[in-house]
Amino acid sequence: MTSLTTPEHKRLAASESRQADWKKWGPYLSERAWGTVREDYSADGDAWNYFPHDHARSRAYRWNEDGLAGLCNRHQNLCLGIALWNGKDPFLKERLFGLNGHEGNHGEDVKEYYFYLDNTPTHSYMKMLYKYPQVPFPYQKLVEENQQRDRSQPEYELMDELCDVFSEGRYFDVFVEYAKAAEEDILCCITAVNRAPEAAQLHILPHLWYRNDWSWGYNRERPELRLQGPGIITTSHRHLGPRWWYADISGDEVVDFLFTENETNAMRLFGAANPSAFVKDGIHEAIVNQRMDRVNPRQTGSKAAAHYQRVIAPGESFRVRVRFTDRPHKNPFADFSHILKQRKIEAEQFYQVVQPAGLSDDQRLVQRQALAGLMWSKQFYHYSVELWLDGDPTQLRPPEERKLGRNTGWRHLYNLDVLSMPDKWEFPWHASWDLAFHAPAIALIDPEWAKRQLILLLREWYMHPNGQLSAYEWAFDDVNPPVHAWAAWQVYKITGRSDTGFLERVFHKLLLNFTWWVNHKDKDGNNVFQGGFLGMDNIGIFDRSAPLPSGGYLEQADGTAWMAFYSLNMLGIALELAQSKPAYEDIATKFFEHFVAIAxxxxxxxxxxxxxxDEKDGFFYDVLHSVNGRYVSLRVRSFVGLVPLLAVHILEPELLDKLPRFRRRMEWLLRFRPRLAAHVVPYDEKGASGHFQLGIVSKKNLMRILDRLFDPDEFLSEFGIRSLSRSHAQQPFQCQVGQQVYSVAYEPAESQSDLFGGNSNWRGPVWFPVNFLLIEA
Incomplete structure (x- = not known):
């Protein structure tokens, strides 16, 4: 097969068959570990203030590391990354900077410019770009200016503060490339280009460090990095074995090797004694403040860096090379350029095969960088809720309030995996429905990874024993749209081969999840669902994850439609499996009948x-079931009313002929349950083709919805379907409860609501995943 002829495809095949382990090392280092739920041991759950950005350079992380353009193994024992210094900043640039959820007028927001340029599924070749200003980075100004702005004003961005700097080219383009010579032989090339009209100094510090897993009372062995000879650091780890890290010292620069420990600087942060003579920010102190007493003169420690510096002429570049391997090399840089060039060529060959013919150059570039972003956004994720709630043996006992707070019902959850993240800075934690949407895209280049990710979230150490899928670490109990079955069904079809084993593994666990939905989110047992939050943050007039201020509850149009959508995807999977295993016909019938009952x-x-x-408006709305028994439609025209369009499925006559028991039951229902049969209609007007269409929306009602959908004054924008009708710009929907007036208005850019942190907005912007589902429907 052509698709198996490229070297990257051969590496993928070897990885899937376990003949090789090309994915052991990858870009699994987070871009932000500070300000996360896992690092928060406060009584009030204020993760942002418990571990702020200012602590990150000095404080050891409990759960996972972060860094700039980083790489690590799948268990994150050992990390590689880079640090930069322009000679003017107050500290090394070891990680990306951004505002926390309290500082930004629209919630948390990364304030850096970086670009994922390329990546292959086995990470045999990776490339990214970071743009580093040559003037002092405006850390404080970004915080202060955004804190002074309210939610009606736009965010204050780095470009707003440094517009002249970037327009005049007073920055460095720092390109970071990784290439694998073998599974555990990794090359890193850092190339800094001075875009300024005059010379500028830059310090580049490739780093190597161990994740701190020894300070918490379970493993007391602290591994050691040691300078073995000119440009050579060696180490040995109980899981990884011996390693060699080579830094190229063939240039004219003097290269210093600096060592410290990945231990908290308790004196700086808390005024307490340090656990070690050398601490996490020792290399920063040595470079920025010339405190050479802060690094170990014995040149050993759990964190190390090679320090390169140069004054780079205008338009010129400065290159630093390192190599990390599991075996010694006499001349580690002799074949460096050849390997790097070869892996780039192989990446080109791989994408020439996987990208469809007929794309323009621009389209190919957009798709390739999008896929590169998915590959770069893999992250080692570690979280044991039980250990987090109870605390570690060597640390202070966490406040008792936490045992009644966040995630207390998820003590079974133990995550120690590499996961595809929504984003490694703003969302550095697994999110179930985000991952489900990513999986079909990932399957275009790495079906095995997509399948493993979908299966992983259904395993016993993720899924709740009651069948609920975890939402995200801020609140595992929140409910996301049930799109996991859709994702699995898409991935199965994209791969082009009948991997029914994968389908069965997913299907069996999703039966538990479907039952959880029916038992927990169908309050009155009438097939109308109250999903709550449902992932679309501020789309509702009320916070849908909290009790309603009016009392009562919402009968949710989108929650109910998502369950109809879920039923149809489970039906599709069951029918596929039933063709080779007739036992699945009965469960297919169950989902068929559940769908028509929901419809x-x-x-x-x-x-x-x-x-x-709503017959008057020709649209679907949430209905408020008030405490006095009244039902009131909440006439907000939004995605909530469009989700019913997604629940559509075609039954083909060839399939029905193969499944006679299913067909007989369907025909019985069509004959004896005429009201339910209204949602199973011939695909063509005369029914001659034998195709049946399952759907919620009749043809008449569909035409009324489409009138609004394709109206530029309502949903249709130049770039897709809006999440909220533009009509609400002039006519906001308002609802008074007691003395409080709640309203929803069209907000096409940043959110003006603080619901769910305020950094996402479903009151106008175009959201690609739901647009994709609309197009598919």
């Missing part, structure tokens, strides 16, 4: 003439 409930809640469909 009917849209128009007859509890069997009564109460509907999520």
């Amino acid at each position: 009917d409930a849209f128009y007859h809640i509890g069997g009564r003439d109460i509907s999520l469909w």
